[in-house]
Amino acid sequence: xxxxxxxxxxxxxxxxxxxxxxxxxxxxxxxxxxxxxxxxxxxxxxxxxxxxxxxxxxxxxxxxxxxxxxxxxxxxxxxxxxxxxxxxxxxxxxxxxxxxxxxxxxxxxxxxxxxxxxxxxxxxxxxxxxxxxxxxxxxxxxxxxxxxxxxxxxxxxxxxxxxxxxxxxxxxxxxxxxxxxxxxxxxxxxxxxxxxxxxxxxxxxxxxxxxxxxxxxxxxxxxxxxxxx
Amino acid sequence: xxxxxxxxxxxxxxxxxxxxxxxxxxxxxxxxxxxxxxxxxxxxxxxxxxxxxxxxxxxxxxxxxxxxxxxxxxxxxxxxxxxxxxxxxxxxxxxxxxxxxxxxxxxxxxxxxxxxxxxxxxxxxxxxxxxxxxxxxxxxxxxxxxxxxxxxxxxxxxxxxxxxxxxxxxxxxxxxxxxxxxxxxxxxxxxxxxxxx
Numbered sequence: 001x002x003x004x005x006x007x008x009x010x011x012x013x014x015x016x017x018x019x020x021x022x023x024x025x026x027x028x029x030x031x032x033x034x035x036x037x038x039x040x041x042x043x044x045x046x047x048x049x050x051x052x053x054x055x056x057x058x059x060x061x062x063x064x065x066x067x068x069x070x071x072x073x074x075x076x077x078x079x080x081x082x083x084x085x086x087x088x089x090x091x092x093x094x095x096x097x098x099x100x101x102x103x104x105x106x107x108x109x110x111x112x113x114x115x116x117x118x119x120x121x122x123x124x125x126x127x128x129x130x131x132x133x134x135x136x137x138x139x140x141x142x143x144x145x146x147x148x149x150x151x152x153x154x155x156x157x158x159x160x161x162x163x164x165x166x167x168x169x170x171x172x173x174x175x176x177x178x179x180x181x182x183x184x185x186x187x188x189x190x191x192x193x194x195x196x197x198x199x200x201x202x203x204x205x206x207x208x209x210x211x212x213x214x215x216x217x218x219x220x221x222x223x224x225x226x227x228x229x
Numbered sequence: 230x231x232x233x234x235x236x237x238x239x240x241x242x243x244x245x246x247x248x249x250x251x252x253x254x255x256x257x258x259x260x261x262x263x264x265x266x267x268x269x270x271x272x273x274x275x276x277x278x279x280x281x282x283x284x285x286x287x288x289x290x291x292x293x294x295x296x297x298x299x300x301x302x303x304x305x306x307x308x309x310x311x312x313x314x315x316x317x318x319x320x321x322x323x324x325x326x327x328x329x330x331x332x333x334x335x336x337x338x339x340x341x342x343x344x345x346x347x348x349x350x351x352x353x354x355x356x357x358x359x360x361x362x363x364x365x366x367x368x369x370x371x372x373x374x375x376x377x378x379x380x381x382x383x384x385x386x387x388x389x390x391x392x393x394x395x396x397x398x399x400x401x402x403x404x405x406x407x408x409x410x411x412x413x414x415x416x417x418x419x420x421x422x423x424x425x426x
Contacts, residue, residue: 011413012406016324017384017391019402030346038349045343046353047417048320049313051385052275053363054370060273064287068265068294073258114295121299122256128302130345141299153299155342186329 001025003036010037014044071118116194120145129206131227138189142206142227149196150180150206157189158224160210167215168195169223171205180206182215203229250306253298265294268312272319279323279386280330289326293319296344303347310353317343317350324388362420369419377412380405 006026012018013026029037120126123145132139140154152168160166165184169177178200185191207223209216249267252260272293277286296318304314321343343349370378376398383389383397391409395402 008406008410011410012384012391015381015384015409015413016321016388017380017394017409019390019392030349042349042351042353043417044413045317045349046310046313047413047420048385049310049316049350049353050362050366050420051381051416052271052316052320053366054385055271055274055278057270058274058277060269060290061283061287064273064290065262065265065269067287067291068269069258069262071291071295072256072261072298114291117295118298124256128299143299190325 003029003034006037007040010040010044011047013041014048071115072122113192113194116149116196117151117192120148120151120194120196123148127229129227129229131225138225144199144203144206144229146199146201146203148198149194150199152191152193152195152206152208154185154193154208154225155190157185157191158210159189160184163213164210165213165215166191167209167211167219168193169207169209169219170200170203171207171226172200173202173204177207177219179215179217182211205229246309246311247306250301250304250309250311253301254304254306261294261298264297264311264315268315269294271312272315275316276319276323279320279388280326285326286323289322290319293322296322296342300344300347303345305348305351308351309347310350313353314343314347314350327388365419365422366416369416373412373415374408377408377415380408381412384409
């Protein structure tokens, strides 16, 4: 659709209520930095943002501030981490090298997992690579810290049947792909997957394939995500 | 139900977005604390108003700040409005969660992730969330027709698509589109007039 045709839909898009195909078309225009649509949607978004003042003020628990800050500054909540440590160890043992999904409601697990994620994101040496292309709906971002691990944030992952799993791979500059854990996505194909620990040296790319449950020693399908570092 | 404006955003005025954004980009831990102190309460209030579950709200707010932290390098410190950006991310996460809980099919609530598009918040007025704008917006809201208010409520707090609203209200889709568009345009006109007055 043209910008003129999409213009009446900017407000609905900003509110999140636009239907198809308008929603996808506007997203596509934004994705290629269309000036008219960017300006129109930005104006509508500013109005929607201002509507936050309609919300009844509510005071978040004090612990939430600590949770947020601790994610990037563990020293700010060292005592809290001491309390968490047994849980983190138990969690890590339980999931071993497997997937780490962040469902919205599992507070302690999510908090711990996000803290791990921030440890990786905060590494000045971490690489930050986005992925996603028009022909492939999966999109997201990969953070790779050579010393601390990998964080995969992805949306629109394909649905997979039971008995199958997503598997992440580190692709070295030479040699075979190295398994980097399996995971499953949430109901909407979204996932935050954290693979803690040193990354094999000379990693050239990170990829994701669909494999039989439990994972494979080598990829058995074509990667649907390949993110060059 | 549209909740009453209580000028929550008073605490958001008089701060320097550019300085804070640059410190976030430089990965200063104290900057994250300041970001939360400025916008955490508002993000929490908006999220809670949508999901109505305090435990889920905490997780979603935490995720909101994670997304902001991870994307801040793409934020234009000189031009961007941090508050509007954070609130857009928070609302997006809340609507996604709500739709997920209700097993509705939309894969992404806004058709895009505001966290990935910080440039959409370039040149947004940084005082957008202040008390004066809240007052202007509340006044404009009172001037909307009942139907316009209803579609704004359904979209903003319940995350309904226009098609879902048409079914819920028993109205043609074109009518719902008109109500939505004109309502938001009236609210925007009130803000614009306030800014130029």
